[in-house]
Amino acid sequence: MAYPFHDIETKWQKHWEEHQTFRTPDEVPDDTDEFYVLDMFPYPSGAGLHVGHPEGYTATDIVARYKRKQGFNVLHPMGWDAFGLPAEQYALKTNTHPRETTEENIAQFKRQLKRLGFSYDWQREINTTDPDYYKWTQWIFLQLYEKGLAYQSEEPVWWCDELGTVLANEEVIDGKSERGGHPCERVPMRQWVLKITEYADRLLEGLEDLDWPESTKEMQRNWIGRSEGANVYFDLAGVDDSLEVYTTRPDTLFGATYMVLAPEHELLDEVTTEPHREKVEEYCTQALRKSERERQQQRDKTGVFTGGYAVNPVTGEDIPIWVADYVLVSYGTGAIMAVPAHDERDHAFAERYDLPIRTVVEGGDVDQEAYVGDGPHVNSANENVSLNGLDNKEAKEKIIEWLEAEGTGEHTVNYQLQDWLFSRQRYWGEPFPIVFTEDGEDKPVPEEELPVTLPDVDTFEPSGTPEGPLTTIEDWVETTDPETGGAATRETNTMPQWAGSCWYYLRFLDPDNDEQLVDPEKEEYWMPVDLYVGGSEHAVLHLLYARFWHKVLYDAGVVSTTEPFQTLVHQGMILGETEYTAYRDEDGTFVSAEDVADDTELTPVQVDEDAIAKEGDVFVLEERPEVQVDARSHKMSKSRGNVINPDDVVDEYGADTLRLYEMFMGPLEQDKPWSTDDMEGVHRFLNRAWRLLAGADREEQAVRDEAPDGEQLRTLHRTIKRVTEDIEARAFNTAIAAMMEFVNAANKWDAMPREIAEPFVLLLSPFAPHLAEELWARLGHDASLAYVDWPAYDDEHIRREVVEMPVQVDGTVRATIEVDADADEDDVLAAAKAADNVARYLSDVDIQREIYVPGQIVNFVTG
Ligand code: ANZ
Numbered sequence: 001m002a003y004p005f006h007d008i009e010t011k012w013q014k015h016w017e018e019h020q021t022f023r024t025p026d027e028v029p030d031d032t033d034e035f036y037v038l039d040m041f042p043y044p045s046g047a048g049l050h051v052g053h054p055e056g057y058t059a060t061d062i063v064a065r066y067k068r069k070q071g072f073n074v075l076h077p078m079g080w081d082a083f084g085l086p087a088e089q090y091a092l093k094t095n096t097h098p099r100e101t102t103e104e105n106i107a108q109f110k111r112q113l114k115r116l117g118f119s120y121d122w123q124r125e126i127n128t129t130d131p132d133y134y135k136w137t138q139w140i141f142l143q144l145y146e147k148g149l150a151y152q153s154e155e156p157v158w159w160c161d162e163l164g165t166v167l168a169n170e171e172v173i174d175g176k177s178e179r180g181g182h183p184c185e186r187v188p189m190r191q192w193v194l195k196i197t198e199y200a201d202r203l204l205e206g207l208e209d210l211d212w213p214e215s216t217k218e219m220q221r222n223w224i225g226r227s228e229g230a231n232v233y234f235d236l237a238g239v240d241d242s243l244e245v246y247t248t249r250p251d252t253l254f255g256a257t258y259m260v261l262a263p264e265h266e267l268l269d270e271v272t273t274e275p276h277r278e279k280v281e282e283y284c285t286q287a288l289r290k291s292e293r294e295r296q297q298q299r300d301k302t303g304v305f306t307g308g309y310a311v312n313p314v315t316g317e318d319i320p321i322w323v324a325d326y327v328l329v330s331y332g333t334g335a336i337m338a339v340p341a342h343d344e345r346d347h348a349f350a351e352r353y354d355l356p357i358r359t360v361v362e363g364g365d366v367d368q369e370a371y372v373g374d375g376p377h378v379n380s381a382n383e384n385v386s387l388n389g390l391d392n393k394e395a396k397e398k399i400i401e402w403l404e405a406e407g408t409g410e411h412t413v414n415y416q417l418q419d420w421l422f423s424r425q426r427y428w429g430e431p432f433p434i435v436f437t438e439d440g441e442d443k444p445v446p447e448e449e450l451p452v453t454l455p456d457v458d459t460f461e462p463s464g465t466p467e468g469p470l471t472t473i474e475d476w477v478e479t480t481d482p483e484t485g486g487a488a489t490r491e492t493n494t495m496p497q498w499a500g501s502c503w504y505y506l507r508f509l510d511p512d513n514d515e516q517l518v519d520p521e522k523e524e525y526w527m528p529v530d531l532y533v534g535g536s537e538h539a540v541l542h543l544l545y546a547r548f549w550h551k552v553l554y555d556a557g558v559v560s561t562t563e564p565f566q567t568l569v570h571q572g573m574i575l576g577e578t579e580y581t582a583y584r585d586e587d588g589t590f591v592s593a594e595d596v597a598d599d600t601e602l603t604p605v606q607v608d609e610d611a612i613a614k615e616g617d618v619f620v621l622e623e624r625p626e627v628q629v630d631a632r633s634h635k636m637s638k639s640r641g642n643v644i645n646p647d648d649v650v651d652e653y654g655a656d657t658l659r660l661y662e663m664f665m666g667p668l669e670q671d672k673p674w675s676t677d678d679m680e681g682v683h684r685f686l687n688r689a690w691r692l693l694a695g696a697d698r699e700e701q702a703v704r705d706e707a708p709d710g711e712q713l714r715t716l717h718r719t720i721k722r723v724t725e726d727i728e729a730r731a732f733n734t735a736i737a738a739m740m741e742f743v744n745a746a747n748k749w750d751a752m753p754r755e756i757a758e759p760f761v762l763l764l765s766p767f768a769p770h771l772a773e774e775l776w777a778r779l780g781h782d783a784s785l786a787y788v789d790w791p792a793y794d795d796e797h798i799r800r801e802v803v804e805m806p807v808q809v810d811g812t813v814r815a816t817i818e819v820d821a822d823a824d825e826d827d828v829l830a831a832a833k834a835a836d837n838v839a840r841y842l843s844d845v846d847i848q849r850e851i852y853v854p855g856q857i858v859n860f861v862t863g
Contacts, residue, residue: 002683003690005654009770013117021784022119024075028525035072036526037064038505038565040534040542041079043497044105045086049112050636051644051662051674056533056571058659059668059732061118063531065766066727068119069790075526076119077508079126080106084497085168088428091460098428098460102129112647116655117769119786124511128500129428133507135451136517137499138433140549142444143556145434149195152442155421156186157466158291165462166425175289186288189466192432192493194420196548200224202562203417203547211567213669216539223540225416230400231333232409234259236271237309237318243267246332246414249342250403251387251395253314254380255360256337257350259321260303262329263287271321273307280306280323287325301326301349312337313408314382314399324349332414341366361392420545422496425468427460429494437481437488446482452490468492501542502549505529505564523559528566536570543568569730572670574662575633576642580607582621582629590621592628609677633673644674656768657683663732663767682736686771688743689764693757693775703779708753710822713797715745716756720793723763732767739764754779759791807832808859809841825852832858 016022037060042053064076080102087098087105106127113120126133144150158167162182166189171178175185196203204224207217229248236243243259261268263284272280283304287295303324312319326345327336340350340357347370350357357366360380364371377395380387385402387395403409423432431452433445445452455476463471470492471477481488503517509526510518543565550564583593583602593602607629613622621627636643649658661682666672693702708716719742726735742760746752758779765772765785776785801821805828806813815835819828829850832838842860851859 003687003694003771005656005686005770008774009115009117009655012770012773013114015773015784016117016119016786019784020123021786022076022121023123024073024121028521029073032071032073034075034526035064035067035531036075036529037067037531038076038508038529038533039078040532040538041081041501041504042109043081043084043086044102044109046090046101046105048105048108049646051574051646051649051658052535052571053113054116054646054658055574055662055668056535057113057116057118058662059569059571059730060531060533061659061769062663062727062732062766063730064119065769065786066790068787069762069766071789075124075508076121077124077126078113078118078120078122079124079504079508080109080128081497081501081504082106082127082129083429083495083500085426085428088426088460091428095460097456097458099129115650116646116659119769124508126504126507126511128430128504131451131453132514134430134500135514136507137430137495137503138445138450138452139447139517140503140553141430141495141499142433142447142450143558144194144552145444147552147556149198149552150422151193151195152190153193154188155191155193157189157191157425158184159187159466160184163462164464166466166468168424169291169293172291186291187466189425191421192423192491194422194548196420196545197415197417199548199551200226200415200417202551203544206547206551206563210563210565212565213536213568213570216536216543216568216570219539220544223417223544227414227416229396229412229414230403230409231412232313232337232403234310234313234337236267237311239270239308241267241270243271243310243321243335244333245335245337246412247337249339249392249396250399250409251377251380251390251392252339252342252360253312253337253399254377254387255339255341255358256312256319257340257356257358258319258338259310260324260327260336260338260349261306261321262327262334263323263325264329265323265334267335268306268323271306271308271310272323276305276307279304283323283325290325292328292330295325295328298326301345301352303349303353305353313403313406314380314385316382320355322353330418331416340370342370342372344370344372346370360387420548422499423493424496425466426494427454427457427469429496430454430499431470431494432491434491435479435481435488436491437484437486442491443482443488449482454494468494470494498542498545502546503553505532505546506553506559517558520558520560527559528561528564531567531569532565533569533571535573539570569668571668572666572672573635574644574665575671575673576636576640576644577675578609578631578633578673579642580609580612580619580629580631581605582607582627590624590627592626593630594628609675636674642674649679653679653683654686654770656686656771660686660736660767664736666733668730668732685740685743686768688747689739689768690771690775692743692746692752693761694778702752703754703757704751706751706753708756710797710801710820712746712749712753712756714800715742716759717793717795717797720759720763720791721798724790724793727766736767739767761785762788762791803855805832805855806857807835807838808857809838810862811859814838814841821855825854828852828854828858832860 039057039060064074068074082102087101090101091098158172160167160177160182163177167177172184177184207220227248230250231244231246233242233244303322306321306323308321309318310321338346340346341359342361359366360377361375362378363373363375374392377387377390400411431454433450433452434442436442455473463469477489479488479490506518509522513519546564553559554562581604582590583604585591586601611622612619619629619631634640661679664682719738722738723735761772761775773785802818803821804816804818807815807817815837817831817835819831845862847860848863849861
């Protein structure tokens with residue numbers, strides 16, 4: 001019989017809500033330490049919660065509940081990242097206002113989260129689509145704007161003529177719209193761009209002191225992509241102009257045998273000679289149809305010769321200028337010097353178009369492939385400068401010095417990071433607080449007029465132009481110049497979904513403040529976030545954008561820390577149940593696929609988990625252990641039919657089981673497959689704990705007011721120690737294993753002393769809070785256990801105290817035994833009789849008397 005989890009869970013969820021158990025006080029206390037534990041807030045999609053959500057949320061909830069019990073003032077909030085494309089696409093399909101869809105989805109998510117018993121302070125709930133919230137998103141944009149960190153620029157967007165709308169990168173696949181497969185092209189559009197590049201160095205340096213996964217830090221470093229090299233100027237042959245290139249290998253300048261311009265390069269027209277013009281233009285038209293990402297990823301490096309030449313500043317040679325789309329206009333100077341001997345891309349290109357390859361660093365065989373390693377320089381001297389014999393680093397330094405002295409180049413730092421394209425041609429996003437006067441000048445909407453709210457619309461059809469749908473709402477677009485009162489129009493682009501999630505962690509500190517984004521006293525008290533948990537898919541964008549805004553807010557004096565998130569953890573992915581495949585050969589016999597010849601026709605058969613055994617690292621058929629089977633776990637997906645719905649699990653096993661199971665699956669950071677069997681095992685554990693502590697199926701009261709013995713104390717204190725240390729290390733799976741061991745041991749006891757039962761219930765409470773509250777109440781407590789002190793362990797109890805005891809037979813010591821200091825008489829006598837030498841003397845005689853002096857001596861008197 002399962003314990004009554006439905007009744008218990010509903011009861012305690014109601015109790016917490018009615019008593020506002022998890023409300024964090026508004027006021028900053030004088031003397032209580034704070035702990036801010038945050039989840040990445042979800043996008044409330046129509047599909048509802050999936051089992052991945054409760055994974056991270058349970059982890060943070062355990063920490064929140066644990067910290068409260070340690071006396072910390074804990075902030076553990078939740079909200080909704082609710083602007084975004086899916087709601088708008090759904091609106092287009094069904095003509096339902098995105099606000100309606102969003103509200104429904106939020107209600108669904110909230111219901112589902114509440115069912116899982118997370119200890120959020122729901123009074124602080126925020127929603128990025130709420131005008132009271134996005135007022136401050138707009139306010140931050142104004143700070144960026146005033147500081148010159150937001151600027152307008154013509155940037156390419158994907159335009160789909162057939163659909164009459166601009167599309168996001170994700171909506172375009174191979175130059176065709178994802179929806180309908182219509183052709184798309186890149187067209188320039190006036191857009192807002194944020195100068196994140198100005199913060200590149202600080203974003204790099206700030207990573208050093210963060211307690212983040214090293215892989216995430218490395219991804220951010222690569223994304224920022226700082227590189228050091230030189231800009232070098234090449235005179236154009238026959239034209240009075242020069243071409244500037246960026247190179248990380250100026251030491252290879254003597255090996256530069258041709259140059260390449262990006263198709264968008266401004267000098268392309270000038271260097272191209274008449275006989276080549278048509279081909280160059282044709283090539284450029286093709287190239288502009290591709291996105292930068294595609295251009296970087298394509299394997300074939302193509303290009304055409306422009307007819308122009310430049311002069312290599314060290315060799316004096318005329319070298320040909322090509323145009324190729326593997327050179328990007330947005331990086332460096334949009335032009336390169338090509339050194340085919342020492343750069344892989346240049347090597348491939350030179351081979352393809354038969355351009356000269358000249359070795360300038362010794363080491364490899366450049367007839368085969370580019371040599372990119374270190375080595376002594378060769379063929380690198382003219383009458384003024386020689387790099388011969390130097391290694392890469394020395395040569396680099398020397399040539400930069402020489403270029404700088406000659407005025408033909410300089411040391412340069414470059415970043416892969418580009419400024420952040422911050423506008424979207426969409427309806428469902430934050431409007432920009434910007435208007436344009438009649439002569440096209442942009443002006444900020446004054447702070448007191450914020451928020452600029454989204455107008456209501458009743459159709460979601462695209463505008464038919466590259467402008468966003470807001471352009472069609474004339475009485476919204478038309479406004480007045482805040483300074484002169486003259487006619488003006490509103491910005492009709494909206495902000496991207498990242499905007500609202502860039503700063504939401506600050507609003508939780510002070511969600512109802514309509515005077516300030518956040519009260520400085522609260523900000524100083526709570527920030528930075530002590531623990532932030534969310535998916536690794538956010539390793540770069542969200543986590544980099546938020547850091548950028550945070551630093552801007554730091555410079556504006558709004559926040560007091562330079563970084564927002566001190567400790568970061570990514571939860572792993574929960575995969576579908578492992579699928580086992582066995583193979584039958586032509587005769588229908590099960591075989592190990594590895595053992596049969598390649599040409600044997602095999603029929604795969606799905607096998608149930610129950611019919612599988614594990615032998616070492618391999619899975620075999622239980623009945624036929626010589627037959628190996630394949631075990632694979634896949635991502636959960638509708639098409640595979642392996643999606644587990646958290647609501648179903650809660651219906652059948654209860655929220656505590658789901659929480660506990662998701663933590664028990666394995667280390668938090670790891671990807672791990674769902675296993676219904678293991679989940680049922682966890683459910684059985686909770687049932688056992690219930691029977692042990694609630695006295696449900698014992699005749700006598702299960703928990704008694706009697707003193708525990710040493711063994712019981714030892715078991716408890718060992719468990720406290722392990723659970724405490726494991727929570728600190730976020731090793732929740734092993735903490736649960738420790739509690740399981742406790743219950744197994746305790747099941748063998750005759751009685752459960754209250755002194756043991758109560759601390760154990762407290763240990764269990766962060767993990768299975770409903771069950772723990774119910775047990776606590778049944779132990780006679782009126783109030784919630786949420787703020788009852790976390791139990792401390794005592795090493796004295798853990799240490800197994802042993803005493804040495806001499807054992808006599810008829811007054812002569814025959815052995816010395818080690819026994820637990822608090823072992824009872826029967827155990828000691830049994831151990832004494834069993835001791836080697838004693839057993840010998842007792843083997844043929846009758847024992848007349850047994851004398852036992854606790855802690856001192858045992859004497860057997862024989863007849
Ligand atoms: C000559 C050279 C010789 C290069 C050599 C490399 C090796 P990172 O590290 O990413 O900064 N490059 C420069 N601008 C480019 C652009 N807009 N599009 C495509 N490639 C560009 O890489 C810098 C190197 O990438 C530069 O150094 C340049 O090629 C190329 F043995 O210059 B190098």
